[in-house]
Amino acid sequence: ADLTVLDRVVTGCRACPRLVEWREATARTKRRAYLDWDYWARPIPGFGPPDAPLVLVGLAPAAHGANRTGRIFTGDPSGDLLYAALHRLGLANRALSVRHGDGLALHGVRITDPVRCAPPDNKPTTAERDTCRPWIAREFELLRPTVRSVVALGGFAWQAVLPALDAAGWSVPQPRPLFGHGAHVTLPARDGGPPLELYGCYHVSPRNTNTGRLSVPMLRELLRTAALAAGL
Numbered sequence: 001a002d003l004t005v006l007d008r009v010v011t012g013c014r015a016c017p018r019l020v021e022w023r024e025a026t027a028r029t030k031r032r033a034y035l036d037w038d039y040w041a042r043p044i045p046g047f048g049p050p051d052a053p054l055v056l057v058g059l060a061p062a063a064h065g066a067n068r069t070g071r072i073f074t075g076d077p078s079g080d081l082l083y084a085a086l087h088r089l090g091l092a093n094r095a096l097s098v099r100h101g102d103g104l105a106l107h108g109v110r111i112t113d114p115v116r117c118a119p120p121d122n123k124p125t126t127a128e129r130d131t132c133r134p135w136i137a138r139e140f141e142l143l144r145p146t147v148r149s150v151v152a153l154g155g156f157a158w159q160a161v162l163p164a165l166d167a168a169g170w171s172v173p174q175p176r177p178l179f180g181h182g183a184h185v186t187l188p189a190r191d192g193g194p195p196l197e198l199y200g201c202y203h204v205s206p207r208n209t210n211t212g213r214l215s216v217p218m219l220r221e222l223l224r225t226a227a228l229a230a231g232l
């Protein structure tokens with residue numbers, strides 16, 4: 001199977017009863033501003049080319065963001081900031097991501113989540129995180145020929161991606177490296193292939209950007225560093 005197949009197959013997953021219920025309940029009740037939307041209400045696949053050298057890892061879809069639009073980081077303030085930054089760096093053909101199928105294309109970068117369904121309060125349980133791990137682990141296995149650099153957006157992404165990268169064939173140091181903005185660790189490939197550069201970046205959530213914890217220049221600088229490490 002290739003990534004295109006994986007992206008399709010994941011949308012049928014119903015392994016987490018609480019998240020299946022939540023993603024579908026929010027699609028029924030909707031938010032007033034989106035009453036005319038037919039919510040996606042399914043797992044969100046990764047987005048971006050299947051031969052990307054750079055991968056960004058988030059947390060989980062937002063109930064009225066990606067769970068509505070069907071594309072990762074699309075339809076919420078976090079995504080608006082992220083896609084604008086990618087556009088500024090020449091990694092996206094447009095600054096705005098509106099909905100699944102709107103013509104937006106990424107260059108050399110893929111975005112994915114360790115949990116593919118919208119959780120209540122944006123908080124998946126550890127059991128849900130672990131249940132979803134095979135999807136992102138398989139995604140990284142399929143990306144292995146090209147991926148050189150990964151950015152974990154937030155501590156949850158960092159904690160979730162390390163075991164997924166380990167399962168996909170990279171060696172993770174013990175004790176596990178700690179998350180922080182600008183944290184950087186090189187993971188050697190167990191088969192002697194090219195290593196992977198992993199970077200930590202504060203999540204692009206309004207909670208971080210409104211408080212000044214993460215500024216637009218900080219985000220751009222981190223993404224630029226990771227893109228350069230990926231050869232972009």
Ligand code: SF4
Nearest residue numbers: 013015016043117132
């Ligand atoms: Fe399946 Fe992951 Fe969604 Fe759970 S969170 S139902 S494992 S896609």
